[in-house]
Every structure is written in C-alpha cells, then in structure tokens.
Amino acid sequence: MEKPVLASTRSRVRAEITTELLKIARQHVAASGASSLSLRAVARDAGMVSSAIYRYFPSRDELLNALIIQGYEQLADAVEVGESAVRRNDLLGRHRAVANSLRAWARANPHDYALLYGTPVPGYVAPIDTVAQVLRVSAILTSIIVDALRLNRIAPATISKPMRSAIRMASVTVPEVPAEHLANGLLAWSSLFGLVSFEIFGHFHNVVDDFDVFFAFEVDRIANAVVGIS
Amino acid sequence: MEKPVLASTRSRVRAEITTELLKIARQHVAASGASSLSLRAVARDAGMVSSAIYRYFPSRDELLNALIIQGYEQLADAVEVGESAVRRNDLLGRHRAVANSLRAWARANPHDYALLYGTPVPGYVAPIDTVAQVLRVSAILTSIIVDALRLNRIAPATISKPMRSAIRMASVTVPEVPAEHLANGLLAWSSLFGLVSFEIFGHFHNVVDDFDVFFAFEVDRIANAVVGIS
DNA sequence: TGTACATCAGTGAACGCGCGTTCACTGATGTAC
DNA sequence: TGTACATCAGTGAACGCGCGTTCACTGATGTAC
Numbered sequence: 001m002e003k004p005v006l007a008s009t010r011s012r013v014r015a016e017i018t019t020e021l022l023k024i025a026r027q028h029v030a031a032s033g034a035s036s037l038s039l040r041a042v043a044r045d046a047g048m049v050s051s052a053i054y055r056y057f058p059s060r061d062e063l064l065n066a067l068i069i070q071g072y073e074q075l076a077d078a079v080e081v082g083e084s085a086v087r088r089n090d091l092l093g094r095h096r097a098v099a100n101s102l103r104a105w106a107r108a109n110p111h112d113y114a115l116l117y118g119t120p121v122p123g124y125v126a127p128i129d130t131v132a133q134v135l136r137v138s139a140i141l142t143s144i145i146v147d148a149l150r151l152n153r154i155a156p157a158t159i160s161k162p163m164r165s166a167i168r169m170a171s172v173t174v175p176e177v178p179a180e181h182l183a184n185g186l187l188a189w190s191s192l193f194g195l196v197s198f199e200i201f202g203h204f205h206n207v208v209d210d211f212d213v214f215f216a217f218e219v220d221r222i223a224n225a226v227v228g229i230s
Numbered sequence: 231m232e233k234p235v236l237a238s239t240r241s242r243v244r245a246e247i248t249t250e251l252l253k254i255a256r257q258h259v260a261a262s263g264a265s266s267l268s269l270r271a272v273a274r275d276a277g278m279v280s281s282a283i284y285r286y287f288p289s290r291d292e293l294l295n296a297l298i299i300q301g302y303e304q305l306a307d308a309v310e311v312g313e314s315a316v317r318r319n320d321l322l323g324r325h326r327a328v329a330n331s332l333r334a335w336a337r338a339n340p341h342d343y344a345l346l347y348g349t350p351v352p353g354y355v356a357p358i359d360t361v362a363q364v365l366r367v368s369a370i371l372t373s374i375i376v377d378a379l380r381l382n383r384i385a386p387a388t389i390s391k392p393m394r395s396a397i398r399m400a401s402v403t404v405p406e407v408p409a410e411h412l413a414n415g416l417l418a419w420s421s422l423f424g425l426v427s428f429e430i431f432g433h434f435h436n437v438v439d440d441f442d443v444f445f446a447f448e449v450d451r452i453a454n455a456v457v458g459i460s
Numbered sequence: 461t462g463t464a465c466a467t468c469a470g471t472g473a474a475c476g477c478g479c480g481t482t483c484a485c486t487g488a489t490g491t492a493c
Numbered sequence: 494t495g496t497a498c499a500t501c502a503g504t505g506a507a508c509g510c511g512c513g514t515t516c517a518c519t520g521a522t523g524t525a526c
Contacts (some may be wrong), residue, residue: 115349119349
C-alpha cells in the first residue's frame with residue numbers, strides 16, 4: 001500500500017472531534033464566561049464520558065489556551081475582513097473599519113472578548129502560540145500607519161530620547177513603523193480597547209445613550225490623532 | 231440607664247470583625263484573584279468556622295460586592311490624594327496626578343483593579359451602592375475640565391447633534407460640564423483605563439520596555455486632547 | 461491477501477477535593493420591667 | 494439592683510454538588526510482514 005496522501009480516517013475524525021469540542025467549549029464560554037468552563041461539562045455536551053476528553057486536551061488549561069488562540073484568530077479574521085473592504089487610500093475609512101470590526105466582534109462575543117482582553121485567567125501565562133495571532137491584529141493598524149507615511153499623509157513627529165528607548169521592543173516587532181508614529185499607534189490602539197472594554201464591561205452604563213454614535217465619534221478623534229488630518 | 235451615645239460593645243465588635251473579614255478577603259483577592267475567592271477560606275483565615283461568616287455576609291456575592299465598593303473607595307481615595315497635592319492652576323499637572331495615581335494604585339493592587347475594571351463577575355450586576363464611589367473618581371477628572379473652562383484654558387468645541395444626544399445621560403450626571411467637553415473627557419477617561427489595563431493585563435508585554443516613561447508620554451498626549459495646550 | 465501486533469478512542473468507576481449554604485444548638489451579651 | 498427574656502455570635506455537623514484527573518479496561522482501527 002502506498003503512503004496515503006490524505007490523512008487517515010482516524011486522524012481526520014480526530015481533527016473533526018477536536019473542532020467540535022472547541023465549538024462546544026466556545027458555546028459554554030459564550031453562555032457563562034471562561035472562569036466557569038469545565039471539561040466535564042464540555043465532554044457531557046459532546047456525548048462523551050468525562051475522561052474521554054483527555055484524549056484531546058491534556059488539561060483544562062490547554063483547552064482554555066486553545067480557546068484563547070482561536071479567539072485571537074477569529075478576531076483577526078473579523079478585523080481583516082472589515083478593513084480589507086475599504087479602498088486602500090481611504091486611511092480614515094480603514095481605521096474606522098478596524099475599530100468597527102473590533103467593536104462588532106466584541107459585542108457579538110462579549111465573553112470571548114473578556115477572555116482575551118479582560119482579567120487574565122489566574123495562573124495563566126500566554127504561551128508563544130498566541131503571539132502570531134496577536135500580531136495579525138496589530139499588523140492591520142500598523143499597515144494603515146505605514147501607508148499613511150508612504151502617501152505622505154502624516155507629518156514626521158518627534159519624540160524624546162527616553163520615550164524612543166521606552167518602546168524599543170515595539171520597534172523590533174514592527175520595524176516598518178518609525179518610533180515617533182508607533183507612539184501614536186500604541187495610544188490609539190489601547191484607547192480603542194479602552195472604549196470597547198468600557199462599553200462591553202458596562203462602565204458607560206448611565207453615561208452613554210447611543211453607543212453607535214458615541215463610538216463613531218470617539219473613534220474619529222482617535223483616528224485623527226494617528227493618521228493625522230488625512 | 232441613659233441611651234448610649236457610643237455604639238454598644240456588640241455593634242463595635244461587629245464592625246471591627248466585618249472590617250477584619252474584608253481585609254482578609256482583600257488579601258485573598260490580592261493573592262489569587264476574585265474568581266477563586268471563597269467564603270470558607272476567608273472564615274478559616276479569620277479563625278471562624280465556615281458557617282459563622284454568614285452572620286456578616288449573607289452570601290458570597292455580597293462579600294464580593296462589599297469588596298468592589300471598597301475597591302472604588304480606595305481608588306477614589308488614592309486619586310483624590312494625588313490630585314489634591316497639585317497647585318489648582320496647574321491643569322496638566324493635575325491630570326498627570328490623576329493618571330499617575332490611578333496607575334500606581336492599579337499596579338499596587340492589580341487584582342483589585344481587575345475586579346473593578348476587568349471581566350465582570352458572571353451574573354454580577356453592580357448594585358446602586360457602587361455608583362456613589364464611582365462618581366467620586368470621575369468627579370475628579372470633571373473638576374479639571376470645569377476649572378479649565380473657568381480659567382479659559384480650553385476653547386469651546388463643537389459636536390454634532392446626534393453626538394450631543396448620544397451622551398445626554400452623561401450631561402445629566404455631570405451637568406457642570408458642557409457636552410462638547412464631556413465628549414473629550416469620556417475619551418480621555420477610557421483611554422487612560424485602556425493604557426492601564428493593557429499594562430496590568432500584559433498586553434504591552436514585548437512591546438513596551440519602560441512603562442514609566444511610556445505612560446508619562448502617552449498620558450500627556452491624552453491630557454493635551456482634553457485640557458488643550460494649557 | 462491474511463495474520464499478528466501495536467496504536468488509539470472511548471468507557472466506567474473511583475479518588476479526593478473544596479465549595480456554598482442550611483440547621484439545630486450553646487452560651488454570651490443586651491434589654492425591659 | 495436583680496431577674497426573665499430576647500437577641501445575637503459562633504459551633505459543628507451535614508447536605509449535595511461538580512470539579513479535574515487517574516486508571517485499568519475493551520474494542521475498533523491501523524501497520525508490518
């Protein structure tokens with residue numbers, strides 16, 4: 001018998017079941033948050049005996065980790081789709097699309113958002129696997145800045161020497177963007193998440209009436225600070 | 231016997247023990263986060279039998295709630311102390327003081343910060359008791375804007391009509407500040423928390439080297455947007 | 461192609477755990493007359 | 494001032510729960526010769 005080109009039945013079934021388990025786990029997170037996620041409950045919903053799930057995830061932490069990675073993936077997908085639909089030269093529009101996609105995803109999946117950007121799971125340390133997906137998300141904002149520079153839409157800024165070295169690591173991760181504009185980008189980035197977190201976590205309750213309008217307004221302020229008066 | 235002016239021994243002891251229990255609970259939160267807080271463990275550390283704690287808190291949720299209120303209180307205290315040390319006319323300095331106090335408190339009490347501004351406890355709905363303390367914190371930033379207006383340090387801005395009505399509730403809560411400047415204040419406020427959350431929750435890991443410098447830099451950008459070029 | 465063995469998925473029972481909460485109780489503190 | 498009763502703090506046992514994880518097992522699928 002020749003070496004099978006396709007994966008064996010066994011490994012295909014395995015992949016399918018793994019996907020299915022993750023899907024169920026995701027529903028549990030959506031329903032009641034990550035902190036109460038239980039391997040037993042997931043196994044139960046999958047029609048498995050509780051110990052069987054250990055064939056797929058060696059521990060609860062590993063399941064959570066898989067969920068986190070998948071969360072970043074889905075978020076990155078959503079943001080990429082949103083941003084890529086905008087004409088390349090429309091920098092403000094691209095920034096808006098990023099912001100709106102992020103917010104829409106967070107509103108549609110509040111517990112997943114909380115899993116990624118809320119209180120870290122106690123004892124959990126993000127493994128290296130997550131980095132790639134996180135970078136995907138931030139790369140999108142980066143690309144807007146890069147294009148703004150290329151199109152001469154933003155003026156060169158200056159930052160102090162201490163500040164330059166305070167974000168040296170960022171410059172290593174994202175070498176295309178000069179430090180002066182990275183400083184802007186990082187503020188824009190965290191401000192955006194500040195807005196979304198406040199909305200999702202309820203801190204704008206009794207403060208904001210119309211979140212759509214409010215968000216659009218504030219996002220444009222952020223955008224103006226980062227891609228200038230383009 | 232005349233009506234006792236001082237509280238009875240019993241009620242004084244009760245208050246002391248309640249305080250002590252909260253202190254222990256706070257330590258538990260500091261050590262391992264709110265999600266794993268257990269009434270039994272707190273009772274144990276207090277040298278009580280597990281059921282005795284029900285004389286003080288009717289349920290775990292009530293304990294958590296008390297912790298949340300106390301958290302807002304302590305945060306408000308910290309920010310008030312920091313801000314009040316600055317000369318009244320130094321608006322930028324006051325804004326810096328607010329930001330630095332917030333961040334210092336969050337760094338000193340990361341789990342408390344997470345309890346207040348991270349993932350909401352599932353099923354938990356902030357009771358009205360918390361509102362007063364939350365307002366204390368935001369009132370400080372508000373006072374800076376009010377003073378900036380009084381001192382003519384910020385120019386009148388304009389906002390669209392939809393935006394004005396989108397934050398009508400905020401205008402009710404904080405009537406002293408015109409909506410145009412509230413729009414700025416809300417962004418500044420949530421941006422500040424975005425920065426702090428990203429730092430505390432580890433999203434600037436491998437991005438920022440020197441958080442003190444970075445934070446100071448970005449906070450000044452925020453301040454410039456809210457109290458202008460004062 | 462057929463047999464012998466190895467791998468793997470899933471079973472079912474069990475372990476030990478800590479949790480929130482209830483309940484009937486004891487004994488100390490406070491109150492009314 | 495002294496007695497009788499009411500209030501309250503704390504005890505100890507118990508309830509029922511669901512959890513993560515381990516382990517020896519069965520039976521099906523895959524692999525080597």
